[in-house]
Amino acid sequence: QLQLVESGGGLVQPGGSLRLSCAASGFTLDYYAVGWFRQAPGKEREGVSCIDSSGGSTDYIASVKGRFTVSRDNAKNTVYLQMNSLRPEDTAVYYCAVGLYYYCSGYLRAEYDVWGQGTQVTVSS
Numbered sequence: 438q439l440q441l442v443e444s445g446g447g448l449v450q451p452g453g454s455l456r457l458s459c460a461a462s463g464f465t466l467d468y469y470a471v472g473w474f475r476q477a478p479g480k481e482r483e484g485v486s487c488i489d490s491s492g493g494s495t496d497y498i499a500s501v502k503g504r505f506t507v508s509r510d511n512a513k514n515t516v517y518l519q520m521n522s523l524r525p526e527d528t529a530v531y532y533c534a535v536g537l538y539y540y541c542s543g544y545l546r547a548e549y550d551v552w553g554q555g556t557q558v559t560v561s562s
Contacts, residue, residue: 438463443531443533445457446557446558451560457473470539470542472544474534475558485518490539496541524560527560530556
């Protein structure tokens, strides 16, 4: 069974940090880009970051650039999202998803195949 499982979410104060993990089972992530998305209450799901299959190329949306870092460990079949300097507007359910290609092609949902169940990130004092 192809599965992605996110973990690492939680409640953190503004300015704090969290590291999300996205672990794959039933298949290898080695050949695919992986995207991180988030969905805040009442808002559309938006792409946040992407990493290509080798880890050599990454992408971030403007609002998280310089604060978030995406990485991957193909030996562990896991992708990470390090989130620093968190803001209340970062509050959302965060999802990871496997892209259809080895490179980051953008954040169209149709270009991502397997999705995780999501992990809640709440930034609040």
